[in-house]
Amino acid sequence: MSSDLSNEKKHARGQIIVVMVIFFLLMVTVTAWAAYYAIANRVELFNNDSNPRETLLAERIDRGTIYAADGSVLAENDESGNRVYPYGNVFAHVVGYSAMGGSGIEEYSKYDLLHSNIPFMEKVECDKQGVKYPGDNITTTLVPKLQQAAYDAMGYYDGAIIVTEVRTGKILAMVSKPDYDPAYIARDWDFYLNEDDKGTLVNRATQGQYPPGSTFKIVDVVELLQEHPDADTTYHFSCSGSFSQDGESITCYDHDVHGEEDLTAAFANSCNSAFASIGLSLDRREYMATLKRLMFNGKLPYDLPYNTSKLNLTTDISTREMIQVSIGQGTTQMSPLHLNMITSAVANHGVLMKPYLVDHRTDADGRLLEVRQPEEYGELMSSEIAAKLRTYMRAVITDGTATVLRGQSYNAAGKTGSAEFNDELNSHSWFTGFAPAEDPKICVTCIIEGQGTGSRFAVPAAKVVFDAYFND
Helix, strand or coil: CCHHHHHHHHHHHHHHHHHHHHHHHHHHHHHHHHHHHHHHHHHHHHHCCCHHHHHHHHHHHHHHCCEECCCCEEEEECCCCECCCCHHHHHHHHHHHCCCCCCCCHCCCHHCCCCCCHHHHHHHHHHHHHHCEEEEEEEECCCHHHHEEEHHHHCCCCCEEEEEECCEEEEEEEECCCCHHHHHCHHHHHHEEEHHHCCCCCCCEEEECCCCCHHHHHHHHHHHHCCCCCHHCCCEEEECEEEEEEEEEEEHHHHCCEECCHHHHHHHCHHHHHHHHHHHCCCHHHHHHHHHHHCCCCCCCCCCHHHHCCCCCCCCCCCCHHHHHHHHCCCCCHHHHHHHHHHHHHHCCEECCCCCCCCECCCCCCCCECCCCCCCEEEECCHHHHHHHHHHHHHHHHHHHCCCHHCCCCCEEEEEEEEEEEEEEEEEEEEEEEECCCCCEEEEEEEECCCCCCCCCHHHHHHHHHHHHCCC
């Protein structure tokens, strides 16, 4: 009897030990996972509004400096700890502000700016003197010369300009208007929230939503050439100034009659009639797949806040709606950032490089801590289609709607757009393009709100930026 009791006790002890071991292993696993998660997601956790760590760090670390690509200061703390912005309104939306919740690079990089990687002994010296540790500094990809050119080119008009480096994805300039002075954001905060009816705080380059108008014909051509690779030589259309099908009709801009056109001429002339016909001829399912690959209704490879472009295309879309889709009208909405990405892919043999703003991070003594390397997002179109598109976009400059850019020291290529809104009473002025056409270096996308045709306003604005880059 005693033997059985002893065996039961041993069995119970064994069970207890097994449970304890399992519990211990579970605790180790959970702890390890939590530690890994905290490290892997440290920036996201730091940026969480419920996390008070930002406030605590700001009490002991002097927020780091934001530099332009040429070393110019874009944002820094003065001796009193106030945040100052030497360029005022010029970099307002892209650099952003650190007060009132933050925006732009100030918000995106606050984890780095509020951490200090100076050597331990330097921290000890700061503690002795009773001063804050100097935060890490970041250097952006932004080029002040191009930023100023884009800012000046916009003048008093509302809209946006974004300039990217084709082969790397570096964002060289990003302007949005109307603008503000980030140094006074706290003072003017109530006005912007309650009285401003212009959406001044919205970065129109990344968060603006506009009908793309005729710039969308780039997308039409991608799909056409995918379905019909020989369209480059076989396409033919006779433009009478209007096009009708199934009781629906459309006219070319200003009722222009373009006559006999091949694909190059139809694109250069931005012929609505031709592209309405093209749109209706395309396979809906294949076009939907292409739109998905071109990132419509989906995520963009961009780290800062942006709005998703929207396009409603279904297999049973009506003739009327399809005509509107074909010319970038109707319910289609697109951001300048997204259009710039597609244009950059055309310039880069069909491959999109992920756009980025922060180039590298250093400590307060200038020691390099981290460098961002250019990264491919993927192929948006074949290199063959991209090459043909570059030819068509060059024809827009030489023989089409953007002749303001003709005869320059650089050979630009691009596409204009006039995007109707407000019941067709007004139009946004678009241009997107790159230069040189034979070896693209930069891509420029510009929208001027409510100012009519792309050739009248957006093209001259883009020319100012191209001139600043190539005619230094």
